[in-house]
Amino acid sequence: MSQGVDWTGELASVDGRIVPAADATVPATDDGLLRGDGAFEVVRVYRGRPFALGDHLDRLRRSLENLRLASAFDRDRITARIDALLEQRDAGGFDGALRIVITRGGHELLLTEPIEPRPAAVRLALVTYAPPRILDGVKSLSYAANMLAGRLARERGFDEALLVTPHGRVLEAPTASFFWVDSDGRLCTPPLDEHILASITRDRLLALLDVVERPITRDELASGREAFLASTTREVQAVSAIEDTVFPAPGELTRRAAELLSKRIASELAA
Template identity: 60%
Template sequence: MDELASVDGTIGPADEMRIPVTDDGLLRGDGVFEVARLYAGRPFAWDEHVERLKRSAANVRLEFDLDAALAEVDALLERVGAVDGALRLLITRGGRRVVIVGPLPQRPPAITLGTIQYAPTRVLDAVKSLSYAANMLASRVAREGGADEALLVTPHGRVLEAPTSAFFYVLDGRLHTPPLADHILDSITRRHVLELTGATARVLHCDQLVELEEAFLASTTREVQPVSAIDGRPLPATPGPRTAAAAEALRRRIEAS
């Protein structure tokens, strides 16, 4: 599937669309965004994504025309039809509304993680902003070390999340995920997995990683992706029973929506 985009309501091939080079969304990464997965042309949990977009924009004091943005999303979805893919909506500081529909990233059945030290920017708590350079660098550094993706940990050794995904883990037979109080993103997929599985928010320290029985990443584009190893240490089960159950429960919810 070729990427198609809308900029302020004008639709065309994504690689041909333009915004001004003076837009602070480009110059400073100043803006907000959401990504939803498309199933036969329908974005899953779209209302939740829109509500988070509104909160993100309010938190960074970014005013925009929500009605226009949603109308432009609808127009682009009508153009692309019943496709499976990813829908991305960006609002820039320069006032541009950008909507992109494209294919999903290619993902392996399971993923390996490498821990990367990271200090969350607290002023951006509860904001899904365009300022993702640190996250992308963490992914690159992890790949340089032989892992598929980064697992972000604080300088004090608390495990957080992956650069674009929530992290879930099984310890003593129970499913957990790091708490929002540790300044991680309030992921929509994380919320659904918590509700469906009864997982609990629990602090995890780096020295406990060797004790994990299972782990997985959860995000809009990944759904549930098993983790096979962390820092070169294989996990006992990939996917384990709690991971498989979470993946099945989420898939059933998506199919029923």
């Protein structure tokens, strides 16, 4: 370890070499940078322990296989490097996120990141989006469309985007799954065959709650009773409005989902 280096902030592992995150680099010729060609995962870390790491690594492997980049994936190597990075970062004390990036150029980047504070509830703007079907099942580095959707929503004074197809089918937020309680009181979420991400947090909630997977149209949203977003870093976050439709935030089922997910996370970490 180099003398005089500040190891108290965020760290990175670049192909196994641990450095301060601000000093992490990949070659400018890497197609992961030039073309967004590669895959990534973001893992929540609680007190130094990565949650659902096995599920995230499984999805990373599937993403790389679908991109025809499977040769870049070595589960044992990545796991060992994650352990080394989190041990160096602050074993048992780090509460944040771990980003795993594999590029077409064959580089492996691991980054510890802080979790930015989020509001208890968010207002969503509808943004038209056509999913690229060739990337089904891939959590790729090509995230420009998702990021632009969020910026378009914020330009209009909202907190986040809710992606909707040109035909009016509700999908997800740029970095979160969408759940909505319909006029009959049923908790619903769009099915995976709408070409949305197979979210790990979504999967946990489907196991914990009575959820109907069905297509949701933008016209139905106004008749809903409540809504929330779910993701690795936000867990469950209430939605207070979608365009001009206002929801209780949090609603009864949103509170229930947050409570059950929190207990499930604690149970898995304890196990």
